[in-house]
Amino acid sequence: MNKNKYFTPCVIFLLACVFSLSSYAANTLAGVRIWAAPESTRVVFDLSASPQYSHFTLTNPYRVVVDLKEGRTSVNLKKIANNSKIVKGIRISTPPKKGTLRLVIDLTKPVKANLFSLSPTAPYGNRLVVDLDDSQKVSQEIKSKNLTVPKKVRDVIVAIDAGHGGDDPGSIAASGVYEKKVVLQIAKKLAAKINATPGMKAVMTRTGDYFVNLNKRSEIARNSKADLLISIHADAFTSPRPKGASVWVLSMRRANSEIGRWLEQKEKHSELLGGAGEIIQNTDNEQYLAMTLLDMSMDRSMAMSHNVAGKVLSHLGKVTQLHKSKPESASFAVLKSPDIPSILVETGFISNAREAKLLTQKEHQTNLSNAVYKGVLTYFKANPPTNSYFASQAQTRHTVRKGESLSVLAQRYRVSMASIKKVNRLKSDGLRIGQKLIIPKA
Template sequence: MFKIVLKITITILLITLTLPNVFAGDVKGIRFWQDPEKTRLVFDVSESVKYKLFTLDEPYRLVVDIEDAQLKMNIAKVEIPNQLVKEIRSSQQEQTLRIVIDLKKGVSTKDFTLKPFQDYGHRLVVDLRDKNAKKQIVKTAASAIKEKNRDIIIAIDAGHGGEDPGAIGRKKTREKNITLAVAKRLEKLINAEKGLKAFLTRTSDYYVGLEKRTQLARQNKADLFISLHADGFKDPKVRGASVWVLSSKGANSEMGKWLEKREKSSDLLGGVESLSNKDPLVAQVLLDLSMHYSVGASINAAERVRKELSKKMSKMHGKSLRKAAFIVLRMPDIPAMLVEMAFISNPQEEKRLKTKKQQMKIAKSILTGVKSYFKSHPPDGSFYASLAKSQVYKVKNGDTLSQIAQSFGVSMQQLKSHNKLKSNNLRIGQTLTIPGV
């Protein structure tokens, strides 16, 4: 009996020794995403993995050890961003795969894993940030605030990005790419308008957290926040554009959150008042007034955009504004809207969304609606406000038609046509009306 047991044991041992190593997960891909604040490193893995990472100095390195894993891709073909990373290399230490990232400078790291989502499988994500980097603020927006008769600042938020593709059409069109394309077209149109200045919450294919998007709008003192999206639904027949604003339930919920954190928060209410030093009742009243204004202004601006879209789009989804508690709309100090440009899940609308013609049609409609809103609701101190207050001008000694036109930001031909002037000659005391922007 003992001999039989010994034979079985030896046999099992021999089989075990001759079997190849069994690995729990394979690294199938390594990718980098670059945005203005960080470099994101993504490991595509076959299943959820155990790992540990650490950084080293002199020279700067990031070391990632993944347990029970093997490298199943050509690491030499990984595209390396030039901001922080110098080189990437790997080694196998028994059951542990070691990835070494040679860095140009010291970094701070944040790591997490992601479960499969749409086209992506399991992922290990590591965010790298330059330890000494200063936070970037959009210069064009910040400088515009300081000017007399300042520009109106409009935050354009291209939905999704990076690891978040958004909705995906039947022809594999990704929402994140469409929203960025339209955002860039809209930014260009807005920046061509005197008195308006736009900035993008993301400028290329990287992910920005939802709360970070609203923080960027607040940091840059935006007067309006526009988030662009392309809807998706299981029924490919559903189609049409829609415009969304914050629901009353979402507004009340957000107001409660702000009041709860008011002692710790350094956020300014409307850029003027701080909640942290206010009596609780006063803080509630101030926030209620601000939220009431923000929601009302959002509805007004969004309705004008919806009206313009309805003129140009083949189909609108719904006959009025839609309301929801989207995170990017929850701002008590900045009017905000979310524009669903079409259903990317509808084959016809997916095809149109990819064209320059359709993207420009959407961007121009939004711009027209925005201009219409700010003509009737110009922010204090803005160029639009100065035009609203100076619709009539009385000619003084030394005035010329070209000087007057330039001071009001209109062309001389516009001024002549608006006042039905047959020549450039003016007389002292003559009253001119100034055309709107």
């Protein structure tokens, strides 16, 4: 028997297995996406497997170097879309050893780099995320804002948060409509209405297609001294049947319905999808939050949130079907700021084919944004913040009726008799039936 006759095919088979395993072990870089935000940039590397990596930064010139173990790519890095003011470009460099893919992110300035991997979540596979934060610019902007001399009559500040963004698409309709896109369009329309109103100003947590960490959204509202935070979303469920808009406020207890609990988990999952490296990293923050919830300011904030939510719902019900006619409660991360009254508006179910189509239509988006605007405006005109333009315009007028005296009116409106006399230039305490008075703000 000729042993070589059988030896040669065996060798070929073993070599094929070795090459096959080698090919299988390689982590292929399939694509690169750059998401630019005003104060940061996110670079996402799409990979065929969970990455094993290391990184370091260099100066003169500034750059971030990422070494991807067993990495390879055929992507033309020169043709990647890039609108970042931080990233000059991305290139491949000589690796420290064979089998490593060295990626270099060339920068325009020194930035803080934060790297983390994300596991597959539709529509994306394995990813390596590089967050580049222009922290110096952020701190300078915050410092300059704090140095601004407050006006005697201030605007009512409304922070508008378009949910998701960038690498976090939010819910996706069967037709391919992305939640992140439609909610940004609605948010921009709402901001335009608010900015066109004397005495009001809108501040948006994001103005383009990029991700903002959930904790950062509240921080933006706080640094802007917002009177209210409105987070705009489009709902989704495992079944296409549910439909209608709803408004959510913070609950100090667990979500009070099955769909509330489902949504709560969805938003936590969304947080992982969009910024796993920046999630609260120690339990002290949660303990601090729990303690703050006991404070009276939280009670006031929640009471105001419920009030605003009710008014927004009443106007939404005139332009679209409601999923719930009363405000719902859940522990959404974006609503956890204890010092800022906050509501989350679900504009409809993107998992419902009809509503998904409606949410892409400009007329429906305008109707939804107008409804939210009217609810907010109604609240602040009835409850103007101290020193605001609305407060300066708010004057209660009263026509004196039989049996009413200055002391009775002072007690009813909870103001002093002297203040009523002063604003109406009264020389005595006597009143006459039919007399018209201006009642000063309490």
